[in-house]
Amino acid sequence: MNLTLVLTQNCNMDCTYCIHEKKPIDMSEEVMEKACQLIFSSGRSAGFSFFGGEPLLKADLIYKALAKCREISNAKNIPFECKITTNATLIDEQFISQAKEYKMGVALSFDGLIQNKCRKMADGSESFDLVEEKVKMLLKEIPSAYAMMTVAPEAAAGLADSVKYLYEIGFRRINTTIAYGNRVCWDEDSLEVVEAEMDKVARFYEECFEKDYFFFGPFNGKIKDYVTGKSASEKCHLGMRQMIVATDGKIYVCNQFIGDEEYCAGDVFKGLDRDSQIRIANKALTRKEPEDCLECDIRDRCTHTCGCNNRMETGDEDIVSATTCLYEQMLVKKSDELAERLYNRNPKLFEKKFG
Numbered sequence: 001m002n003l004t005l006v007l008t009q010n011c012n013m014d015c016t017y018c019i020h021e022k023k024p025i026d027m028s029e030e031v032m033e034k035a036c037q038l039i040f041s042s043g044r045s046a047g048f049s050f051f052g053g054e055p056l057l058k059a060d061l062i063y064k065a066l067a068k069c070r071e072i073s074n075a076k077n078i079p080f081e082c083k084i085t086t087n088a089t090l091i092d093e094q095f096i097s098q099a100k101e102y103k104m105g106v107a108l109s110f111d112g113l114i115q116n117k118c119r120k121m122a123d124g125s126e127s128f129d130l131v132e133e134k135v136k137m138l139l140k141e142i143p144s145a146y147a148m149m150t151v152a153p154e155a156a157a158g159l160a161d162s163v164k165y166l167y168e169i170g171f172r173r174i175n176t177t178i179a180y181g182n183r184v185c186w187d188e189d190s191l192e193v194v195e196a197e198m199d200k201v202a203r204f205y206e207e208c209f210e211k212d213y214f215f216f217g218p219f220n221g222k223i224k225d226y227v228t229g230k231s232a233s234e235k236c237h238l239g240m241r242q243m244i245v246a247t248d249g250k251i252y253v254c255n256q257f258i259g260d261e262e263y264c265a266g267d268v269f270k271g272l273d274r275d276s277q278i279r280i281a282n283k284a285l286t287r288k289e290p291e292d293c294l295e296c297d298i299r300d301r302c303t304h305t306c307g308c309n310n311r312m313e314t315g316d317e318d319i320v321s322a323t324t325c326l327y328e329q330m331l332v333k334k335s336d337e338l339a340e341r342l343y344n345r346n347p348k349l350f351e352k353k354f355g
Helices: 029-039 055-076 093-101 112-118 128-141 153-168 188-208 217-228 274-285 307-314 322-345 347-354
Strands: 002-006 013-015 046-051 080-086 105-109 119-121 146-151 173-178 242-245 250-252 264-267
Touching (some): 029 055, 046 055, 055 080, 055 093, 093 128, 105 128, 112 119, 112 128, 112 146, 146 153, 153 173, 153 188, 173 217, 188 217, 217 322, 264 274, 322 347
Parallel strands (some): 002 046, 002 242, 046 080, 080 105, 105 146, 146 173
């Protein structure tokens, strides 16, 4: 079983695009231990992710969870994997040591050179210098760490330079998404800026293609899905894949649905409610698509079926926003243009990387 543990609703940053309300509410040790037991209750492997808020505000709970899972893993002879998404500001030697010991997957929310545009500390101070220092410290020991950029309209013009910067300081896996939700306002002009920046990123990706490993999420995902014939909608396993454990121990199907009892599928004390899980999954599978989407040429390559993203944008998991539509159309176009150039440049390498 795979679970994401929301260790705290609090955060030491105040990002302009963040839609989550910060609250001084933390997961108890009792809930954490029950969650650890639950991930080993079914299946031949176990996995969990630490999330927040900022999960490293509860570093002590993380280390206890790791020790608990190792204890259960050894007793049941079931392997486990762990991941964390962190803003990097609280990384220290102890965390790096623990992350290495447990082979933890580390994703860093870091916007690169545009960091100070939107990602300020809770006291309003800039965060770039601090995060850069922590990131360089981490990459020396865990070079496989992900960089996760979020691009708001006011920072869009720096997207390409930020991707290059992240690559130059050592990241080889970079994911980028535009900011969604009611705290940002995209228009055609700002999306055109993103398109121009993605052109620059594509040229940089092309330069790196034969020299070094470089995973850039938006392009790699679209290209590989097309080559392998996968639909973007297949990636959303609402209610069936990665479940969310809220601070109070209730289990939800996705982070965006925390607090919505319709999308609650049990708790760590009584266990997973399979009937609710199946009901939620079936609702997602039988969701009626908008007619405009049914007639669209890139329907199978678009994330319009992601109920979580739709809820962030429109307040309704069944309604797709104009921003999502325009961004996805642009991204597919840029990915296809890049794929054609890469294939023509080195067909064998292209097939090796994307086939």
